Amino acid sequence: MDTILSLERVSKSYRGVYAVKDIDFDLRRGEVHALLGENGAGKSTLTKIIAGIIAPSSGRIVLEGREVTFDEPSEALAHGVAMVFQETSLVPTLTVAQNLYLGNEKLFNRLRGLYISAQTFLQSLNFGVDPAHLVSSLGAAQKQLVEIARAVHHKARVLVFDEPTASLTPEEKRYFFSLVERLRKQGVSIIFISHALEEALQIADRITILRDGEHVLTESAAALDRDRIIAAMVGRTLSNELYGHASAGRSTRARGARVLSVQNLSMGSMVKNNSFSIYAGQITGMFGLVGSGRTETAKIIAGALKRDFLHGGEIRLMGKPIRYRIPKQAIRDGIVYVTEDRKIEGFFETMSIAENLYVGQMAAHRAAQRVNMAQMQALAKDWRARLNIRAIGNDARVIELSGGNQQKVVIAKSLLQRPRLVIFDEPTRGVDVGAIAEIHQLINELADSGLAVLVISSYLPEIFTLSDRVLVSREGRVVEEFTRENATEERIMYAAVH
Amino acid sequence: MIPFWRRLADRLLGRGESAVTVPAMDGALQPNTLLDQARVLETALEPDNLVRWQGGLLYTSGPDIRRVGQDAPLHRLPAPVACLAAWGDETLLAGLADGSLLVCAGALDGTRHTHWAAGRPMACPTALWLQDARTVLVAEGSSRNAPADWQLDLMQRNALGSVWRLDLDTGQATQLADRLAWPAGLAGDGQGRVLVSESWRHRVIRLPAQPGVAAAEVLGDLPAYPGRLVPGPQGGFWLALYAPRSQLVELVLRETRYRNDMLRELERDHWICPALSGKRSFKEPLQRGGLKQMGILKPWAPSRSYGLALYLDADLNPVHGKHSRADGRRHGITSLLEHEGTLYAASRGGDMILAMEP
Numbered sequence A: 001m002d003t004i005l006s007l008e009r010v011s012k013s014y015r016g017v018y019a020v021k022d023i024d025f026d027l028r029r030g031e032v033h034a035l036l037g038e039n040g041a042g043k044s045t046l047t048k049i050i051a052g053i054i055a056p057s058s059g060r061i062v063l064e065g066r067e068v069t070f071d072e073p074s075e076a077l078a079h080g081v082a083m084v085f086q087e088t089s090l091v092p093t094l095t096v097a098q099n100l101y102l103g104n105e106k107l108f109n110r111l112r113g114l115y116i117s118a119q120t121f122l123q124s125l126n127f128g129v130d131p132a133h134l135v136s137s138l139g140a141a142q143k144q145l146v147e148i149a150r151a152v153h154h155k156a157r158v159l160v161f162d163e164p165t166a167s168l169t170p171e172e173k174r175y176f177f178s179l180v181e182r183l184r185k186q187g188v189s190i191i192f193i194s195h196a197l198e199e200a201l202q203i204a205d206r207i208t209i210l211r212d213g214e215h216v217l218t219e220s221a222a223a224l225d226r227d228r229i230i231a232a233m234v235g236r237t238l239s240n241e242l243y244g245h246a247s248a249g250r251s252t253r254a255r256g257a258r259v260l261s262v263q264n265l266s267m268g269s270m271v272k273n274n275s276f277s278i279y280a281g282q283i284t285g286m287f288g289l290v291g292s293g294r295t296e297t298a299k300i301i302a303g304a305l306k307r308d309f310l311h312g313g314e315i316r317l318m319g320k321p322i323r324y325r326i327p328k329q330a331i332r333d334g335i336v337y338v339t340e341d342r343k344i345e346g347f348f349e350t351m352s353i354a355e356n357l358y359v360g361q362m363a364a365h366r367a368a369q370r371v372n373m374a375q376m377q378a379l380a381k382d383w384r385a386r387l388n389i390r391a392i393g394n395d396a397r398v399i400e401l402s403g404g405n406q407q408k409v410v411i412a413k414s415l416l417q418r419p420r421l422v423i424f425d426e427p428t429r430g431v432d433v434g435a436i437a438e439i440h441q442l443i444n445e446l447a448d449s450g451l452a453v454l455v456i457s458s459y460l461p462e463i464f465t466l467s468d469r470v471l472v473s474r475e476g477r478v479v480e481e482f483t484r485e486n487a488t489e490e491r492i493m494y495a496a497v498h
Numbered sequence B: 001m002i003p004f005w006r007r008l009a010d011r012l013l014g015r016g017e018s019a020v021t022v023p024a025m026d027g028a029l030q031p032n033t034l035l036d037q038a039r040v041l042e043t044a045l046e047p048d049n050l051v052r053w054q055g056g057l058l059y060t061s062g063p064d065i066r067r068v069g070q071d072a073p074l075h076r077l078p079a080p081v082a083c084l085a086a087w088g089d090e091t092l093l094a095g096l097a098d099g100s101l102l103v104c105a106g107a108l109d110g111t112r113h114t115h116w117a118a119g120r121p122m123a124c125p126t127a128l129w130l131q132d133a134r135t136v137l138v139a140e141g142s143s144r145n146a147p148a149d150w151q152l153d154l155m156q157r158n159a160l161g162s163v164w165r166l167d168l169d170t171g172q173a174t175q176l177a178d179r180l181a182w183p184a185g186l187a188g189d190g191q192g193r194v195l196v197s198e199s200w201r202h203r204v205i206r207l208p209a210q211p212g213v214a215a216a217e218v219l220g221d222l223p224a225y226p227g228r229l230v231p232g233p234q235g236g237f238w239l240a241l242y243a244p245r246s247q248l249v250e251l252v253l254r255e256t257r258y259r260n261d262m263l264r265e266l267e268r269d270h271w272i273c274p275a276l277s278g279k280r281s282f283k284e285p286l287q288r289g290g291l292k293q294m295g296i297l298k299p300w301a302p303s304r305s306y307g308l309a310l311y312l313d314a315d316l317n318p319v320h321g322k323h324s325r326a327d328g329r330r331h332g333i334t335s336l337l338e339h340e341g342t343l344y345a346a347s348r349g350g351d352m353i354l355a356m357e358p
Helices: A043-050 A073-078 A096-100 A111-124 A140-153 A170-185 A197-203 A226-234 A294-301 A327-332 A342-346 A353-363 A373-387 A403-415 A433-448 A460-466 A489-497 B002-013 B147-155 B247-254 B256-265
Strands: A003-014 A017-028 A032-036 A058-063 A066-068 A081-084 A158-162 A189-193 A206-211 A214-220 A258-267 A271-279 A283-288 A314-317 A320-322 A335-338 A421-425 A452-457 A469-474 A477-483 B039-043 B051-053 B056-061 B064-067 B081-087 B091-096 B101-105 B125-130 B135-140 B161-167 B173-180 B183-188 B194-198 B203-206 B216-219 B224-231 B237-244 B307-312 B318-324 B333-339 B342-347 B352-356
Touching: A003 A043, A017 A043, A017 A189, A017 A206, A032 A043, A032 A197, A043 A081, A043 A158, A043 A189, A073 A081, A081 A140, A096 A111, A096 A140, A111 A140, A140 A158, A140 A170, A170 A189, A170 A197, A197 A226, A206 A226, A214 A226, A258 A294, A271 A294, A271 A452, A271 A477, A283 A433, A283 A460, A283 A489, A294 A335, A294 A421, A294 A452, A327 A335, A335 A403, A342 A403, A353 A373, A353 A403, A373 A403, A403 A421, A403 A433, A433 A452, A433 A460, A452 A460, A460 A489, A469 A489, A477 A489, B051 B081, B051 B333, B056 B081, B056 B333, B064 B081, B091 B125, B125 B224, B135 B183, B147 B247, B147 B256, B161 B183, B161 B194, B173 B194, B183 B237, B194 B224, B203 B224, B224 B333, B247 B256, B307 B333, B307 B342, B318 B342
Parallel strands: A017 A214, A032 A189, A032 A206, A081 A158, A158 A189, A283 A452, A283 A469, A335 A421, A421 A452, B081 B125, B125 B183, B183 B224
Antiparallel strands: A003 A017, A003 A058, A058 A066, A206 A214, A258 A271, A258 A314, A314 A320, A469 A477, B039 B352, B051 B056, B056 B064, B081 B091, B091 B101, B125 B135, B135 B161, B161 B173, B183 B194, B194 B203, B203 B216, B224 B237, B237 B307, B237 B333, B307 B318, B333 B342, B342 B352
């Protein structure tokens, strides 16, 4: 296979701090090349340079034998290089079809024709998304599918996927992998960023690993295994700190007082007569497939969604019925929700770490407050140290941080409210292995300190690692409870499916 | 005015007190089949209040006080026995279905009390706690209904219960609390205060040491109706929950007109209300039948009767429970007693005394 794209000693620095440094990278024609590394390793920066989103500080990009420089993404696209972002960059107020053809509009667009061709195209990809639907009405997984379809639609020769499967269901992942296979056969070269190492090992031909902005290794996927990848990514053996091993010796925490009692909660067709309890000093894991109503239930508890107006059920916090119109009221009562969709709901991406944290703190106050810059900086300094948020400084914009550090900012924003109940929704989605271990440790410390913790996760190893008790959600309600001792993968999956 | 409008809005929208909701049986209350696996110590007709007396285990059954392992009753009283208490091996006191209290053994043997202070007749003793040989605390479930009419009292949504301290010698009575919704269990908290299980409010309260202070809820929002409360090991307690709550019953309790019609027109066995056991009649409301599929009774079915014994720690937090689910028969657990490493349970609905590991 000949090389379609190569990067030679590419660097990118911000105010003297290197995001990537002297990277050599090559992509062969018709190859799937996985790019792995911890959050902050420089994967996103590197791919953004390839896609023309940011300009390198130094180094050369050679595309099909010719040196190129991309000033903006449209130039890269014109050269056949497209990128599918980790968090979708679709226009929510446009339809799926309009998003697909965004940037390729003609002078006069016939909407019906647009829908028909979009429908044909989406069907050819086996994507069950209605082209006439507004993007804002789609779920996270469907948005990701549209994002992928848009990149494929541009007939790119080099496709960059940044965490494409993070929000996909197992079924959708299968479609995605078969799509990747089809594209590979057509000679499309694919750069694939994922934190799911098994996926990378499954579909990649070669794997490149970055650490702290530097190139560590590039090898054939067949020559690597999970442990070696992790060791290369973090510079130490982490697999024992991750799923399964670290928690094996831990005993179940004693159950404290019942902090939250959800009773016959209902919200449309998503949450149906749902009842369960959360206890202090324990981590309650909630497992379920996508669409099982877990997130909606959590959002109702946190005041972000409203239950049915008539007979919507009851939620009791420390025995007292609660019903919130807005999340602020829940925060005041000590309930915080760490969202699964951090980019949309978790932070203001163009604001700094300090501003985001300060806004979070101000949100809980009743009256308007004067902004105190010194207090803001002290707050940021304190929480950056506590959660090991790696950034150039307190004033670094959150959008410039890696996924794991962004997630830590979201968690810090929640924890500074001094909650008594913390709800984590997919706490490690789109987060690298190093940050996963840190976030898991943090969640354990919260439970050890006596807080009630609910962890919603679609990833069973995470549920096993963290949970003292496991609730299984199916079709809008909790259908089964397992203790730590009697929970097995088979039993949980059976409860989630049947 | 605001409480009035709030209540009206709650009633219209099914919120607050009008919410037709029942807490989940999870965590400490996670269902199991431990009561169904327990050893049957003795079968008897509707056995009730277990007490330890003179080296033996006593229980009540109709008008009899019986000793486990003996065919003949120890005492046959003039009316069905509603509750029983012992002070050491000396005093034995029974509360009768006619409302009176009768000393069955001890220095005051034969003494009978029929009235509280100011000549008010005793109506409904549900639980007794002898503080010494002559002083007893009495839970009176209702001033209007007899102990056997507990379903009627629930359906009438009464809160006519009270707790009294009575000197068995002089008959002097002091009311410790009133307007309780069927107090059915009494115990001391180890600090000189009294714990009372209040069935219709699904909670356990602690009576204040000083009069005039409101009782504090120490355990609330239970998914079943709490009954007798007895001391357990390590400063904890065993709580017998004799019937389950269900959304259907909660709905009926909020529908006054429907409920009144039901009380007036239907036989008691067919009321939509909790029960100590299923009579296995097809006329019964939602007892098993609706959730029998392919001949199998679904254990998770919301049934009228259930078996549940709950262990609470010294802070009254539930720790673990023993269950007999909808497909079990050992329902209506009204009394528990732990002695020398064995937990005894009276299953009034299952007509048996059970023994098991605590």
